[in-house]
Amino acid sequence: MAAVLPPKGDGGTYTFTSQPRAVQERKKYREPVIQQDEVPPQYGNIMYDRRIVRGNTYAQHTLPATAQPDPIEIQRQQENRRRAIARKRAKDQLRPRSPEAVEGRKHIDVQTELYLEELSDRVEEADVDCQTDAFLDRPPSPLFIPAKTGIDVTTQILEGELFDFNIEVKPILEVLIGKTVEQSLLEVMEEEELANLRSQQRAFEELRNAELVEQQRLEEQERRHREEKERRMKQQREVLKKEKETAEKIAARAFAQSYLADLVPSVFGTLADNGYFYDPVERDVEQGFMPWLMEQVEIQLEKSQLGRLVLDGLIREVSSSRFELYNNLDAKLVDPKVASATVDSQKVKIEAEPSPATTTGEAEKPVEEVPKPEEPVESAEPETEQTQEDEGGED
Amino acid sequence: MDQTKRPLLIPPEFANYAEHHGVFDMYKRLLEQLIITKPADPVTYLIDLLKRENDDVPQIVILGPPAAGKRSIAKLICAKTRAAHLTMENLIGDAELDLREEAENCINSKKAVPTELWSKIIEQRMQLFDCVKKGWVMEGFPQTREQALALQEKGIYPKHCVVLESPDTVLIERASGKRIDPKTGDVYHTTFNWPSNAEIQSRLEEATGCTEEEMITKLIVYHRHIDAILRCYDKVLKKVNADQPKADVFAQVFTFVCSQLRSNTPHTPRVVLLGPTGSGKAVQAALLASKYNLVNVSCGQLIKQAIADETKTGQAAKNYVQKKIMVPDSLVLNILKDRLSQLDCVTRGWVLHGYPVTREQAEQLEKEGLVPNRTFFLDVPNDSVLERLTQRYTDPITGERYHLLYNPPRTQDVKDRLQRHGKDNDDDVRKRLAQYHAYAEELSDFYVDGQHINADQDPHTVFETLESMIVEPLPKRLQ
Numbered sequence: 001m002a003a004v005l006p007p008k009g010d011g012g013t014y015t016f017t018s019q020p021r022a023v024q025e026r027k028k029y030r031e032p033v034i035q036q037d038e039v040p041p042q043y044g045n046i047m048y049d050r051r052i053v054r055g056n057t058y059a060q061h062t063l064p065a066t067a068q069p070d071p072i073e074i075q076r077q078q079e080n081r082r083r084a085i086a087r088k089r090a091k092d093q094l095r096p097r098s099p100e101a102v103e104g105r106k107h108i109d110v111q112t113e114l115y116l117e118e119l120s121d122r123v124e125e126a127d128v129d130c131q132t133d134a135f136l137d138r139p140p141s142p143l144f145i146p147a148k149t150g151i152d153v154t155t156q157i158l159e160g161e162l163f164d165f166n167i168e169v170k171p172i173l174e175v176l177i178g179k180t181v182e183q184s185l186l187e188v189m190e191e192e193e194l195a196n197l198r199s200q201q202r203a204f205e206e207l208r209n210a211e212l213v214e215q216q217r218l219e220e221q222e223r224r225h226r227e228e229k230e231r232r233m234k235q236q237r238e239v240l241k242k243e244k245e246t247a248e249k250i251a252a253r254a255f256a257q258s259y260l261a262d263l264v265p266s267v268f269g270t271l272a273d274n275g276y277f278y279d280p281v282e283r284d285v286e287q288g289f290m291p292w293l294m295e296q297v298e299i300q301l302e303k304s305q306l307g308r309l310v311l312d313g314l315i316r317e318v319s320s321s322r323f324e325l326y327n328n329l330d331a332k333l334v335d336p337k338v339a340s341a342t343v344d345s346q347k348v349k350i351e352a353e354p355s356p357a358t359t360t361g362e363a364e365k366p367v368e369e370v371p372k373p374e375e376p377v378e379s380a381e382p383e384t385e386q387t388q389e390d391e392g393g394e395d
Numbered sequence: 396m397d398q399t400k401r402p403l404l405i406p407p408e409f410a411n412y413a414e415h416h417g418v419f420d421m422y423k424r425l426l427e428q429l430i431i432t433k434p435a436d437p438v439t440y441l442i443d444l445l446k447r448e449n450d451d452v453p454q455i456v457i458l459g460p461p462a463a464g465k466r467s468i469a470k471l472i473c474a475k476t477r478a479a480h481l482t483m484e485n486l487i488g489d490a491e492l493d494l495r496e497e498a499e500n501c502i503n504s505k506k507a508v509p510t511e512l513w514s515k516i517i518e519q520r521m522q523l524f525d526c527v528k529k530g531w532v533m534e535g536f537p538q539t540r541e542q543a544l545a546l547q548e549k550g551i552y553p554k555h556c557v558v559l560e561s562p563d564t565v566l567i568e569r570a571s572g573k574r575i576d577p578k579t580g581d582v583y584h585t586t587f588n589w590p591s592n593a594e595i596q597s598r599l600e601e602a603t604g605c606t607e608e609e610m611i612t613k614l615i616v617y618h619r620h621i622d623a624i625l626r627c628y629d630k631v632l633k634k635v636n637a638d639q640p641k642a643d644v645f646a647q648v649f650t651f652v653c654s655q656l657r658s659n660t661p662h663t664p665r666v667v668l669l670g671p672t673g674s675g676k677a678v679q680a681a682l683l684a685s686k687y688n689l690v691n692v693s694c695g696q697l698i699k700q701a702i703a704d705e706t707k708t709g710q711a712a713k714n715y716v717q718k719k720i721m722v723p724d725s726l727v728l729n730i731l732k733d734r735l736s737q738l739d740c741v742t743r744g745w746v747l748h749g750y751p752v753t754r755e756q757a758e759q760l761e762k763e764g765l766v767p768n769r770t771f772f773l774d775v776p777n778d779s780v781l782e783r784l785t786q787r788y789t790d791p792i793t794g795e796r797y798h799l800l801y802n803p804p805r806t807q808d809v810k811d812r813l814q815r816h817g818k819d820n821d822d823d824v825r826k827r828l829a830q831y832h833a834y835a836e837e838l839s840d841f842y843v844d845g846q847h848i849n850a851d852q853d854p855h856t857v858f859e860t861l862e863s864m865i866v867e868p869l870p871k872r873l874q
Contacts, residue, residue, distance in 0.1 A: 255409045259661055260422060266659035267426045273630040275547030276431060283544070 023049060118149035407741045407764075410663060414768060417450070419660040424450065431550030451871055452530030453478050454552075455652060456537075458624065459559035460617045461610065462570040463637045464644065466582045468559065469534040471645050472652065478530035481520065486536070490516045513537075514545040521551060540623035547627060555652050556628040558621075559637035559644070563614055570610045574599040588641060631656065653870040663744040664689060664865050665766070667751075669838060670773030671831040672824065673780040674850045675857060676748035679773070682858050683746050683865070690740045694731065694749035698722060701730050728759055735765050752830075754837040769865050770842040772835075773850035773857070777828055784824050788813035844869060 025044025046052065053060065101107045111117060271277050413419065425441055434440035453476050459465050466482075473480045487498045487508075494516050501508045513536075520526060533553070537543040546552070572585035576598055583590050583599060590596055604613070625632060633651045637644055666683065668676040677693060684691035701709035702716065708729055715722045727750065735745060747767070751757040760766075775783075786799040791814050797804045804810045818824075839845055846864050850857050 251405045252409065255405045255413075259410075259413055259419065262659045262661070263419065263422055263426065267423050267430070269659075270423065271427055271430065274552035275544065275627050276550050276552070278544075278547070287541075287544075 022046075023051075025049075026051065115146045115148070116150065117146055407736075410741075411764070411766065414660075414662070417660075420658055421445075421450065423658070447527060449528055449530070452528065453532065453652060454530055454554045455532045456553040456556045456628065457532065457534045457559070457648075458556065458621070459637060460561065460563070460566055460621075461613045462566045462573060462605070463559040463561055464582075464641065465534045465559060466580075467588065467641060468557075468645055468648055469532050470581065471641075472532050472648065475649065476530065476532075476652075478532050479523075479525045481517075481526075481531055481533045481536070483536055483538075486513075486516050486520055489520060491519060494519070510539075510541050510545045513542055514549055517546065517551065518549055537624055539620045540627065543624045543627040553628065553631060554656070556625075556632045557648050557651065558625065558632065558634045560634050561637040565638050566614065567607055567610045570602075570605040571607075573602040573605050575602045650870070655868040655871060657867055660868075662768075663742070664746070664769060665744055666746040666769045666771065666865060667767040667842075668746065668748040668771050668773060669751075669835075669842075669845070670771075670850060671775060671777075671780055671835075672827040673784040674773040674775045675854060676773060678854050679858060679861060680746045680748045682854070683861065686862075687865070688743055690743055690745040692731070692734060692740070692745050692747045694727065694747070697730050697734055698727065724756055724759065728756070728763065731760070732763050732765065751838070753834045754841050757838060757841050769869075770845035771861060771864070772839060772842075772845050772847045774847055775850045777825075779851050780828060781821065781824055784819050785815075785821060787819055788815050790814075 022043040023046050025042045026049075027042075098107070268277065425444055428444055429437060429441065432440065453472070455472065455478070457465050457469050457472075469480055469482075472478070487495055487502075490498065494512065497512055498508050498516065501512070517536075521531070537546060569584065569587075572587075574583045574585065575581070576583065576590075576595055577600060578598060581590075582588075582602075583595075590599070633648075635644055635647050635651075664687065666689070668680055670676050680691050680693065683689055698709075698712055698716070702713045703709070708726055712722045712726050712730075715726075731747075731750060734740065735747075751760055782800065783798070788797050788799065788804075789795070790797065790804070790809055790812060792812065793809075795804075795809075796802075797809075797813060804813065839847075846869075848857060848860050848864075
């Protein structure tokens with residue numbers, strides 16, 4: 001069928017692409033002749049349309065396209081059926097049944113409804129039809145009272161016919177009351193016993209508490225004594241230790257004092273022995289005065305030596321000149337006047353000259369007597385103080 | 396606390412400790428150095444000094460005329476003691492640069508190096524580590540009294556001064572044979588000290604300045620100065636005759652170097668006299684005790700005393716004595732300990748003889764704290780002992796003791812009635828001698844500081860030797 005496209009409204013609500021239309025009914029059987037289009041389409045009730053799936057669609061048992069059912073499907077179905085039957089049977093068996101009848105008895109089914117109903121194989125049937133009246137309010141349904149079936153039979157038990165209550169009730173009563181009394185007695189006894197127990201316990205606990213207290217007191221006392229003792233002992237030990245230390249210190253000090261009493265004198269003694277402490281006067285004398293003294297002595301000695309040397313020179317001079325003169329004297333023996341005059345003057349000169357110092361080993365006379373040719377000729381006049389080292393050396 | 400309630404008891408351990416560690420000498424040395432150096436912070440200086448631990452280093456000066464052998468002796472001593480060897484040449488060589496130049500200038504210009512320069516050089520050299528730690532041997536310096544005085548002023552003084560003396564003629568002769576090894580500087584001699592190694596022999600050359608005239612001038616200079624120098628060192632001086640073989644000279648010098656000066660340390664002698672029977676221990680002990688007021692502790696006497704006093708130990712000992720067995724060590728030790736711990740022994744000192752005999756006894760004695768500070772072994776040959784003991788007689792009437800050889804009785808009457816002690820016969824004496832000798836070696840190993848004395852002389856000579864060793868400090872043992 002060609003869909004009529006509806007005119008689209010501007011904006012507005014959303015509309016379906018195609019307009020909704022009623023579902024045409026599908027005839028069960030095909031028409032023998034193709035109908036002309038003048039016949040208006042037959043619209044059926046959609047609720048009774050066979051083409052619409054009813055119920056849930058997720059577990060539908062849809063037939064496949066081919067009409068042939070699957071053999072597997074058939075098997076499965078059969079199995080399911082069998083299983084269902086088995087299940088039902090099992091359930092039936094499991095269903096709790098009333099216990100079997102005791103020996104000599106038999107269970108009978110009993111109807112317990114208000115009105116008994118006769119059960120028979122054949123159920124009587126009758127067709128009845130009726131027509132409802134005009135709409136009236138449905139009257140309340142009458143109470144269903146099924147027809148009565150069976151025969152009513154009654155019976156009546158009068159008092160005293162079955163049993164004698166008083167007699168029958170005695171043992172029961174006895175038992176009941178006895179048991180009750182017994183029970184209550186027991187309960188009372190139990191209560192008493194409990195009470196006794198409690199009181200005993202209490203007494204015992206009091207005793208125990210008292211003892212505990214006593215014990216604690218004694219323990220406390222003991223502990224205090226012990227601590228006191230410890231403290232005292234520690235104190236005493238400290239005191240003793242201190243005393244010992246003090247005694248040791250004193251002893252050490254006394255010992256050190258006596259031991260090292262001689263230290264300082266011996267140190268100074270050693271240093272003095274080794275020359276570190278010297279008498280400054282002595283040292284000064286030794287280092288300052290003595291060298292000067294020695295120098296002066298040296299100078300003096302040199303001077304005297306010089307004097308001696310000079311003297312030696314003098315003497316040598318004189319002796320040599322004398323020697324010359326005497327030599328000349330020999331030559332001048334011819335002229336006695338001149339000779340004697342010169343001899344006298346020479347003699348005077350000889351006597352006038354002081355005697356030579358000890359250093360001169362040579363005497364004048366030997367010089368005169370023994371002519372020494374090696375003596376240099378000197379001038380007749382005595383020389384001044386000029387040392388001649390060579391001759392000085394000879395001395 | 397007054398003295399009556401609690402008398403002052405100085406435990407003897409103090410004295411032992413002080414003696415053992417030489418406390419007095421140490422303090423003396425510290426004080427001396429302090430006075431010489433006068434540091435700004437004395438306490439730190441003292442601590443440094445103590446840390447140096449150089450109490451025993453040798454400080455020796457060797458003087459003598461040329462060719463006396465100073466170099467050889469100095470080298471031998473340095474080799475033995477590992478001290479530093481200082482001579483005039485190597486002092487200059489080792490000195491600081493400026494001082495060395497100055498000194499060399501002086502030498503090159505043939506002038507004598509001035510004394511202040513010497514004292515500076517020496518002062519510097521003495522600060523060096525090897526002089527401080529190992530000591531020094533100075534040879535041939537000082538040469539004049541001025542130099543000696545300069546050294547003393549600086550506080551540098553030797554512990555020992557050795558002068559090798561010899562007649563001049565010997566020296567001049569010796570000088571002619573002197574040869575020097577140029578490599579090591581050792582001095583050899585053609586006659587007295589020729590090296591065995593051929594290589595050294597080939598190297599030797601003649602020493603300079605050894606002609607006769609030079610020797611004579613040197614000797615004159617030496618004699619001019621030596622007396623003055625010796626006056627500086629007279630407290631530590633020893634003159635050794637250098638005209639002997641080198642080994643003898645060295646032995647004498649070394650003994651002297653090992654000996655120590657008399658110090659003022661307070662000293663309570665605790666002497667142990669060891670020796671065989673008849674060596675004169677009791678005699679010497681009596682002499683020592685009488686002269687130095689020591690307590691004479693004779694082990695045998697003590698035991699007899701204990702027995703006589705009937706003390707507990709005495710009675711225990713009595714059993715042994717009666718059975719003629721040796722009293723066990725523990726008993727004897729107890730008796731001794733009691734006696735030696737008494738106050739008079741501790742304060743006056745004691746001389747013990749007759750104990751210990753074996754090494755264990757000696758060890759036990761030491762463990763008790765009764766350590767002697769002088770031990771003497773009186774060595775006598777066995778024959779002398781026999782002679783001394785077997786001829787020892789007593790006159791029973793007068794009580795005089797005689798010896799047939801050394802102190803014979805005057806009259807025949809006395810001689811007739813003389814009696815000898817039962818234990819003084821030959822066999823017993825020999826037995827006792829054997830007993831002593833069995834233990835003698837161990838004992839002398841144990842007492843390393845023990846001095847062996849020849850006791851085969853007359854008692855007073857031996858006594859003098861003992862005295863000198865007790866009064867002087869023990870010679871130190873150089874490694």
